[in-house]
Amino acid sequence: MKALQYLSLAAFLAILFAVMVDLPPRGDLQAPAQKVVNEAGTPVAGTYYIQNAYKDAKTPNMVTVILADYRGFDTMGETIVVFTGGLACFFLLRRRP
Amino acid sequence: MSAYRKETTPPPYCIDERMKIPTESPVLHVASRGIAPVIMLIGLYVFFHGHYSPGGGFQGGVLLAAGVLLLRMTLGVTQSQKLMPTTLTLKLSAVGALIFAGTGLVALLCGGNFLDYHFLPVWFEPVYLRYYGILFIEVGVTITVMTTLIAIYDDLLGC
Numbered sequence: 641m642k643a644l645q646y647l648s649l650a651a652f653l654a655i656l657f658a659v660m661v662d663l664p665p666r667g668d669l670q671a672p673a674q675k676v677v678n679e680a681g682t683p684v685a686g687t688y689y690i691q692n693a694y695k696d697a698k699t700p701n702m703v704t705v706i707l708a709d710y711r712g713f714d715t716m717g718e719t720i721v722v723f724t725g726g727l728a729c730f731f732l733l734r735r736r737p
Numbered sequence: 738m739s740a741y742r743k744e745t746t747p748p749p750y751c752i753d754e755r756m757k758i759p760t761e762s763p764v765l766h767v768a769s770r771g772i773a774p775v776i777m778l779i780g781l782y783v784f785f786h787g788h789y790s791p792g793g794g795f796q797g798g799v800l801l802a803a804g805v806l807l808l809r810m811t812l813g814v815t816q817s818q819k820l821m822p823t824t825l826t827l828k829l830s831a832v833g834a835l836i837f838a839g840t841g842l843v844a845l846l847c848g849g850n851f852l853d854y855h856f857l858p859v860w861f862e863p864v865y866l867r868y869y870g871i872l873f874i875e876v877g878v879t880i881t882v883m884t885t886l887i888a889i890y891d892d893l894l895g896c
Binding site for chain 1: 826834
């Protein structure tokens, strides 16, 4: 049984390496994630964020701009999820002395 | 062996009272009282430096909660109530979520889209309005994350 586990791990590792060979190199301009216009002819959102994040909010960290400004509604949902988790823990776990 | 275990381990619904009282070790007391403010200071740094480096509301809030929870564990529950009272945690958590949603609502009422900081009724340049709008909603995120973590710990402790 143990041999089967190691064998399956080795097979999974081989699959990962086989996939990794086909990945584009880091910073490749021809990679689909880096293109200005994607295959369907529509503009890629990430290019707009990279080019305009500093101009829009004067914030050097573009991740913060995307997280809190462009995608602020999503972050609000995350905050409310955290609050709801705390509320559920209150109702499930809190005991009155 | 089974009889021994039956005597010593409490039933699962019983709270271990030793978790609530201060530890006897003076080393832990001195060390935690020295380290906890530093952890919270690093939390504030991570929060305020989120515009320039990795960090922001969530990470800073977790570090601030870690500073409070270290004192909860070493000084005991009653002594660390001054720093963050248990009754205040969930209320502050709701306040943090309301700061975030309220900022979006104010921008909505002033003529923009929801969470469009461009339209906030403060006299800044629009670009810096967005800069400080991001900072302001991160305040809400920090308060929510910090107080929710403390509230969950207090709930588990049963105080």
